[in-house]
Amino acid sequence: MDDETAMDNVTLDDERLTREDVAHLEWARTLARGGWGRVHPNPLVGCVIVRDGRLVGQGYHAEFGGPHAEIVALGEARSSAEGATAFVSLEPCNHEGKTPPCADALVRAGVSRVIYGVAEPGKREGGGADALRRSGIEVVGPVWGEQVGRAENPAFFHTHTHKTPYVALKLAMSLDGRIAGAPGESTRISGPEAEREVHRLRTGFDGVMVGSGTVRADDPRLTVREVSRGRTPVRRLILDARGEMQANAALFDDIADAPVHVFTRQDVDEGDIERLESAGAQLHPVPHDQNGLELGAVLSVAWEIGVESILCEGGARLAASLLREDRVQRVYCMISPITLGSQGVAAFSEEAESLDWSRFSPALAPETHGRDTLIVLDREGG
Numbered sequence: 001m002d003d004e005t006a007m008d009n010v011t012l013d014d015e016r017l018t019r020e021d022v023a024h025l026e027w028a029r030t031l032a033r034g035g036w037g038r039v040h041p042n043p044l045v046g047c048v049i050v051r052d053g054r055l056v057g058q059g060y061h062a063e064f065g066g067p068h069a070e071i072v073a074l075g076e077a078r079s080s081a082e083g084a085t086a087f088v089s090l091e092p093c094n095h096e097g098k099t100p101p102c103a104d105a106l107v108r109a110g111v112s113r114v115i116y117g118v119a120e121p122g123k124r125e126g127g128g129a130d131a132l133r134r135s136g137i138e139v140v141g142p143v144w145g146e147q148v149g150r151a152e153n154p155a156f157f158h159t160h161t162h163k164t165p166y167v168a169l170k171l172a173m174s175l176d177g178r179i180a181g182a183p184g185e186s187t188r189i190s191g192p193e194a195e196r197e198v199h200r201l202r203t204g205f206d207g208v209m210v211g212s213g214t215v216r217a218d219d220p221r222l223t224v225r226e227v228s229r230g231r232t233p234v235r236r237l238i239l240d241a242r243g244e245m246q247a248n249a250a251l252f253d254d255i256a257d258a259p260v261h262v263f264t265r266q267d268v269d270e271g272d273i274e275r276l277e278s279a280g281a282q283l284h285p286v287p288h289d290q291n292g293l294e295l296g297a298v299l300s301v302a303w304e305i306g307v308e309s310i311l312c313e314g315g316a317r318l319a320a321s322l323l324r325e326d327r328v329q330r331v332y333c334m335i336s337p338i339t340l341g342s343q344g345v346a347a348f349s350e351e352a353e354s355l356d357w358s359r360f361s362p363a364l365a366p367e368t369h370g371r372d373t374l375i376v377l378d379r380e381g382g
């Protein structure tokens with residue numbers, strides 16, 4: 001990120017902040033991303049310690065229950081932390097959790113200034129920033145608006161205020177907005193680098209969800225294979241109202257490593273339940289309406305079984321239903337330089353023209369993965 005773009009994120013009107021400060025804070029934000037797949041439901045946090053313009057320590061929260069970013073960075077800086085400035089992407093914690101509070105550790109290390117990116121959600125006062133100020137440390141922050149905090153840790157912010165899973169929708173699409181060459185057909189759209197990125201994305205979610213049309217067309221596995229696995233196995237959530245999934249579906253090949261949860265209508269046949277259960281699926285009957293399974297009920301069950309974040313990977317109909325009901329907080333569009341033409345499946349089905357996108361806007365800079373481009377849109381308010 002260049003200096004100008006970094007400065008654009010600054011919402012604080014504070015003369016104590018130099019361009020170098022902002023760049024250090026951006027670096028803490030970038031470092032934080034190293035914890036993806038290993039720390040959720042905790043947030044990604046990065047920390048940089050700088051003394052006399054020299055970086056003397058850096059770190060990120062790398063493992064759930066492990067040391068926080070500040071502790072890692074202080075450990076690297078050792079005595080150089082004395083009189084230094086600590087840059088932390090999220091407000092340092094002030095509560096005794098799995099590890100002692102970072103605010104105390106910063107005080108003990110003799111840091112003289114703390115600059116932090118985003119306030120801990122829901123904490124107006126009584127947080128780490130207050131504790132640091134009371135100890136005589138100069139504190140500058142929050143430097144960024146909440147939208148930056150949400151962009152980096154969307155599920156963490158969402159579940160702080162909602163008791164429903166955070167839902168991100170990911171679709172691989174052609175330049176002409178198609179997700180398959182023809183209805184019911186399986187089409188390879190993304191290149192290998194983009195596929196690897198999707199596997200990496202999966203590691204940061206509790207569950208991956210698809211509709212029955214996708215299972216029928218693609219017979220996907222939806223596991224993490226191209227990159228190292230996340231801390232917890234990703235649970236596969238399938239919306240199969242009529243319980244038609246076959247016991248030889250590829251999803252069941254990995255059942256020992258990653259559970260399969262199948263959501264069906266309540267009036268599904270006993271025989272179908274037995275077939276799916278003996279294949280290893282956990283069945284969840286939920287109410288339905290004319291559009292299919294009631295998505296509110298599906299998400300409530302997911303929440304009850306501990307799935308706090310979901311990456312929905314299609315297909316077109318399920319994507320449209322989730323968007324129509326305003327249940328999507330983020331959209332990942334992985335766009336490939338190909339065109340599939342008018343026979344192709346439109347990304348958001350025939351409902352595309354009636355969807356309201358006014359609350360979505362770019363959350364992160366577009367990324368290239370091989371020949372593909374990833375665009376990330378967040379819904380206002382998370």
Ligand SMILES: NC(=O)c1ccc[n+]([C@@H]2O[C@H](COP(=O)([O-])OP(=O)(O)OC[C@H]3O[C@@H](n4cnc5c(N)ncnc54)[C@H](OP(=O)(O)O)[C@@H]3O)[C@@H](O)[C@H]2O)c1
Nearest residue numbers: 172179180211212213214241292293314315316317318321
């Ligand atoms: N490029 C990509 O990123 C991507 C990703 C996924 C899929 N695809 C492609 O998309 C096509 C499949 O898409 P699709 O639209 O046919 O299928 P889909 O969205 O995967 O599944 C739709 C089916 O899910 C079930 N469902 C249950 N409750 C629902 C609800 N509330 N809303 C919507 N669906 C609900 C319904 O079938 P039942 O009544 O039978 O349960 C419905 O027909 C395939 O060609 C596949 O290759 C592409």
Ligand SMILES: [Zn+2]
Nearest residue numbers: 068092093102
């Ligand atoms: Zn901490």
